[in-house]
Amino acid sequence: MAYQEERYTLGFPEMDSQHEYLYDLFDSIEPVFTSGNLSATERLVHEIEHYFIFHCECEEHLMRMYNTPSFAVHQSDHERAQQKLLQFLDDYEASRLNPAAMRIFFTGWLMEHSKLSDSEYVTWVKECRKSFRGLRSAGTDFDHID
Numbered sequence: 001m002a003y004q005e006e007r008y009t010l011g012f013p014e015m016d017s018q019h020e021y022l023y024d025l026f027d028s029i030e031p032v033f034t035s036g037n038l039s040a041t042e043r044l045v046h047e048i049e050h051y052f053i054f055h056c057e058c059e060e061h062l063m064r065m066y067n068t069p070s071f072a073v074h075q076s077d078h079e080r081a082q083q084k085l086l087q088f089l090d091d092y093e094a095s096r097l098n099p100a101a102m103r104i105f106f107t108g109w110l111m112e113h114s115k116l117s118d119s120e121y122v123t124w125v126k127e128c129r130k131s132f133r134g135l136r137s138a139g140t141d142f143d144h145i146d
């Protein structure tokens with residue numbers, strides 16, 4: 001698969017599986033567009049739109065849960081990519097979308113964004129969770145709670 005070796009994995013299965021699905025969707029853009037199957041093309045475009053927004057919201061929800069320090073910067077980065085997505089959708093509606101340009105933009109964006117930005121919240125969230133796991137081993141006696 002193209003660029004597979006450059007696709008950064010977070011080592012954080014909750015989000016790696018979402019990234020993997022996004023890469024699959026982006027890889028489908030050119031084959032589906034060139035197939036001439038209009039209904040498949042329509043379904044793919046909508047799935048990309050909805051799943052991309054879903055993924056950004058999942059991450060933002062997770063970052064808010066854990067008060068992640070770089071939340072605002074990260075959210076702006078998502079918003080910029082979503083603006084770009086809207087431009088591609090406008091092009092699609094106007095029958096002037098360049099499928100290769102869309103695939104190259106989003107695959108590249110995801111590779112770079114996950115490596116530079118997602119990796120930061122992952123480090124933070126993992127640290128937070130370590131402290132929760134530590135509650136039990138630190139001697140907190142959950143047996144007395146009820």
Ligand SMILES: [Fe+2]
Pocket residue numbers: 015019055059114118
């Ligand atoms: Fe992500």
Ligand SMILES: [Fe+2]
Pocket residue numbers: 056059074078113117118
């Ligand atoms: Fe992100």
